[in-house]
Amino acid sequence: MDQIKRFLPFYIMALPGIIYLIINNYMPLVGLQVAFKRFNYGKGIWGSPWNGIKNFEFLFSSNSAQRIIRNTLLYNVAFILIGIVIGVAAAILLNEVRQKRPLKIYQTSILLPYLMSMVIISYLAYVFLGTNTGVINGVIRRLGGANINWYNEPKYWPALLIFIHVWKTLGFNMILYYSSLVGFSQDYYEAAELDGATKWQQITKITLPLLRPTIITLLILQLGQIFRSDFGLFYQVPMNQGALFDVTDTIDTFVYRALLKTPNIGMSSSAGFIQSVVGFIFIMTANGIIRKMSPSDSLF
């Protein structure tokens, strides 16, 4: 009795958060069963009739499943690898800047895109890519060329999307690696300098080896998320143009369209179900590996 009285305030304080997680996270988990049902709004999630794995058969009989999984995985691999290389390089260069004011100005400017919503990013992209009004077509016309119809030509979009993603997240990646760089002991570098090591040698022989655990940890954490895509990037920036779907459609944009635009809840819920379950397996695997390597970095 005393125990309950003593800890009651803690349980009461925890309650609103717990209720929110039940509504926002656990009820949808139970709701995943719609992937195995023929959903009917009138009957709701629980009342709709079961239909086995029909939704999945339907999903895989279309070409969409292969396309959205391919795009999701390939873009993520490109984002992760390019993000690491450019992020680490930028962090090392930023670390060479010792004056306070420039340091702060660089950080503030390069982080700016990360602060913006994807809607705003899509407007910025449109400033450059608009057919008549775009900066790039303006330059092309001045040079005597003909307009490129950017939002109709799939071939440009893999490069465009990778560029825009890297541009938006560069500041974030740079700060991430920079924050672990500044923690390295100066002793190593001073000793290296006494021995006459060049800057380049210091980077390859001291900085990169010290940074390796951070890079590997972040790499594995990101690989754990490889089945998820940034809905905003793939929906907003290509302006949801059907002509581009072959190279811009990912699991998240597909699930959204099939849920609210087409609509085809069977397709949408089965694709979403696969994303949730495979995503869970990926995250658990990634976390298991990290727990073995460096326990303090694992999620649990």
Add this chain to the structure above:
Amino acid sequence: MNYHRNMSKLSHTVMVLLSLAAVLPFVLLVIASFTDNSVAVSEGFSFHPSKWSADAYNYIINERGTMLRAYGITILVTLIGTAVGLMISTMLAYSLSNDELPGRKLLTFFVVFTMLFNGGLVPTYLIYTNVFHIKDTLFALIVPSLLMSGFNVVLIRNYFATGVPKSLYEAARIDGASEIYIFARIALPLSKPILATVGLLMGIAYWNDWQNGLYYLNDTKLYSIQNILNQINENISFIASNSSSGVKIADLPSNTIRMAIAVVGILPIICIYPFFQEYFVKGITVGSVKE
């Protein structure tokens, strides 16, 4: 010595270039919004348009009703969402930080599991619309996904567990202080840095959110700034259809209006960003790489 000077020169050069690459598109957006619409169509946007114009802003000022309401909704949603979200996250985190609490392990797992398994859009959407009937209410912009995340709860809990000395709690308990008093008067004031950081990240997430509006709103009266921008992206005639003066879409400088609305949308963030930049940097580093 030469190496040093070269390295320093190289790093400054690259950093200046990266800074320009990050900032110039925003400068271009502002210039685009002040470009004459017909010049924009014939020449394309550029840093030096041959004819400037404030038509787009005149239009926005004439139609300020829509923009002001959207602003009001964005501000309201950001304030309520951040305040309520921060409150329930902090209270839950505080309970989890008490290692004598019976059932603490189970509760922690309950929170951490939400970071690992995500039901995704379909069941979330169906629960919110079919069970809670949240469509076309202000709740739709505040509650789904954004109000609290397991990740933020764990961040705050870690701060309570390591950043606040346990002896302070013990001393207060011996003095007979109630748990609520200890939470409000000891734990919270000592946790200001993490609360500011998490609160800032939540505030930005609310200000920038357009997805909840996309999923749960049909009623354009409830649109936030981001929803209006998204709507214009999907359908440029939204500008004219919401016009009170009844102008035709063909007569509008629609290319520059959309740029001007984007400028108006990011202006507040750009203005206050330099002041919260430090917390923002801290927010990035605090969660991702632990010591």
